[in-house]
Amino acid sequence: MALLGLTTYRQDNNIKSTLLLLAFPFLLLALLGLMFFVFGLFGDVRSYFDSFGLTPVLGTDTPLDLALAVVYAWWPAILGIAGAWVLIGYLFNDAIIHRATGARPVTREEQPELYNLVENLCISRGLKMPRLYIVETDAMNAYASGIDERSYAITVTRGLLGALNRDELEAVLAHELTHIMERDTRLLIVTIVFVGMISFLTHLLWRSLRVFSYGRVRGRGGAAVLVMVLIAAVAFAIGYVLALVLRFAISRRREYQADAGSVDLTKNPDALISALMKISRNPEVPHVSSEVAQMFIENPPATSAFARIFDTHPPIAKRIAVLEQLGGHAPGEG
Numbered sequence: 001m002a003l004l005g006l007t008t009y010r011q012d013n014n015i016k017s018t019l020l021l022l023a024f025p026f027l028l029l030a031l032l033g034l035m036f037f038v039f040g041l042f043g044d045v046r047s048y049f050d051s052f053g054l055t056p057v058l059g060t061d062t063p064l065d066l067a068l069a070v071v072y073a074w075w076p077a078i079l080g081i082a083g084a085w086v087l088i089g090y091l092f093n094d095a096i097i098h099r100a101t102g103a104r105p106v107t108r109e110e111q112p113e114l115y116n117l118v119e120n121l122c123i124s125r126g127l128k129m130p131r132l133y134i135v136e137t138d139a140m141n142a143y144a145s146g147i148d149e150r151s152y153a154i155t156v157t158r159g160l161l162g163a164l165n166r167d168e169l170e171a172v173l174a175h176e177l178t179h180i181m182e183r184d185t186r187l188l189i190v191t192i193v194f195v196g197m198i199s200f201l202t203h204l205l206w207r208s209l210r211v212f213s214y215g216r217v218r219g220r221g222g223a224a225v226l227v228m229v230l231i232a233a234v235a236f237a238i239g240y241v242l243a244l245v246l247r248f249a250i251s252r253r254r255e256y257q258a259d260a261g262s263v264d265l266t267k268n269p270d271a272l273i274s275a276l277m278k279i280s281r282n283p284e285v286p287h288v289s290s291e292v293a294q295m296f297i298e299n300p301p302a303t304s305a306f307a308r309i310f311d312t313h314p315p316i317a318k319r320i321a322v323l324e325q326l327g328g329h330a331p332g333e334g
Helices: 006-042 045-051 063-101 112-125 158-163 166-181 184-220 225-247 253-266 269-279 316-326
Strands: 103-105 131-135 142-145 153-157
Touching: 006 045, 006 063, 006 184, 045 063, 063 103, 063 142, 063 153, 063 184, 112 131, 112 166, 112 253, 131 158, 142 166, 142 184, 153 158, 153 166, 158 166, 166 184, 166 253, 166 269, 184 253, 253 269, 253 316, 269 316
Parallel strands: 131 153
Antiparallel strands: 103 131, 142 153
């Protein structure tokens, strides 16, 4: 597997981040249009036009006309919501991510070796020192986060600090620093912010339709409840699919690239191999959501073959095999 072209890879991440930012309002509009298209399929289209004060675009009372009318009428509001959400993500992404993982900042006095290792790596590449955080858990894992120098950070778990020796810890920190240098963290956070917005909207719709259908059951004998629940289920599925599409914007190749970056920084592939083997024994941080877990150095694979299609990380064994090649080992030699 080719692990070259880091400059091109970084540029590719920058392009993907920009495209996602530009596409975000259009994704929201598409989700909104699809939802109302489904409404039109299972409901009275004319009543929706009247209830929401919409004007037909095509001059027909069809589900497609309803969807287009909603998009045409509400696109300014959707653009405003998307802009506000992106601004919130930019200003508070670090607080949101660290709150989700339970990370707390640490000082040089608390963790002098951790600080010295990261500082030396940064000096070797002329980088500004990122902030450092610790998650108080016995699990062994680490992640990098942030979208610019204001918010760049590296977080490690207490279990990782206790289990790794100095060289292994340096290799993991170099891996995370590579994620920052290659703009992986920016792309990941943009994706997490967007998936969070879509998930929020679909959950909100699901709850709203459940309440609405419950009211119809009590007021009209329940004739429409199955249709409304079906609409909510389809809308929820649409949002889930869009979230998966966004997740696929993140390539698993990023972990191979970060592993190669670690070797480039430390000149010690054996240390990262050893660290990954230790991490694989206990990587899971139970309280962290799947969206945030994709930022970790290891996110355990799914148990079923189908679900592995959506894995965010390549298997540890494959990463170790590549590292062995980088270190000049015969495959499996270690």
